[in-house]
Amino acid sequence: MGVSPPASAGERIGKAEEAPAAQLRIGVYGGAFDPPHRTHVAVARCAVEQIGLDALHVLPTGQAWHKPRALSPAKQRLAMTQLAFAGLPHTVVDGREIARRGPTYTIDTLEELQAEHPAAQLYLVIGADQADALHTWHRVGDIARIAIISVAARADGTSAAGPFGIKNLPQARCLRLHLPPTDVSATDIRSRIAQGMGIDQLVPCAVARYIERHHLYQTA
Numbered sequence: 001m002g003v004s005p006p007a008s009a010g011e012r013i014g015k016a017e018e019a020p021a022a023q024l025r026i027g028v029y030g031g032a033f034d035p036p037h038r039t040h041v042a043v044a045r046c047a048v049e050q051i052g053l054d055a056l057h058v059l060p061t062g063q064a065w066h067k068p069r070a071l072s073p074a075k076q077r078l079a080m081t082q083l084a085f086a087g088l089p090h091t092v093v094d095g096r097e098i099a100r101r102g103p104t105y106t107i108d109t110l111e112e113l114q115a116e117h118p119a120a121q122l123y124l125v126i127g128a129d130q131a132d133a134l135h136t137w138h139r140v141g142d143i144a145r146i147a148i149i150s151v152a153a154r155a156d157g158t159s160a161a162g163p164f165g166i167k168n169l170p171q172a173r174c175l176r177l178h179l180p181p182t183d184v185s186a187t188d189i190r191s192r193i194a195q196g197m198g199i200d201q202l203v204p205c206a207v208a209r210y211i212e213r214h215h216l217y218q219t220a
Helices: 039-050 074-085 106-116 128-132 142-147 185-194 205-214
Strands: 025-032 054-062 091-093 123-126 147-154 174-179
Touching: 025 039, 025 106, 025 142, 039 054, 039 074, 039 147, 039 174, 054 074, 054 106, 074 091, 074 185, 074 205, 106 142, 123 128, 142 147, 185 205
Parallel strands: 025 054, 025 123, 054 091, 123 147, 147 174
Antiparallel strands: none
């Protein structure tokens, strides 16, 4: 049976049925996290609180087939992600996509977690920008079958692809997570570092110290 969060949590925007209160709810939140920043943490917190997740797996991307640029070394992105999400309740940093050989596909992670927790309902947590491109993801139909698509979007956010970008997926079960206003991006953070500008207000303090200590994102 499909599930939805409590009525006071996320706003349902697609088909979602009520689940037994005792059913385990597991979230999946992936990304390059290059570097992880305060908006990433805000999305995770919103997902845990608004859906009522028992666990949220935060997964740094391994070999990102869809990224036009090379990512920073996986070991460093994993370390930064662990620092960024440390102490966030019901959240675990999961390194399985980094350990997996070949391109990183979300469906592989969902199927693994489904096999590990066959009685749980899975929630795929994505941003509005990812939702716009969701129809291009590998085996997106299976993603929609396995997980409820949970889109973190600002109250004033819009999408050219329709409601949160969930197009060409009539079978998708979807809900909206209400994200506080934010305009932080990893691209901007990398650019600021390259220009010698500060990032203390954009990333968790521990991540800023790690970046400085390892001289990441600096130009020659």
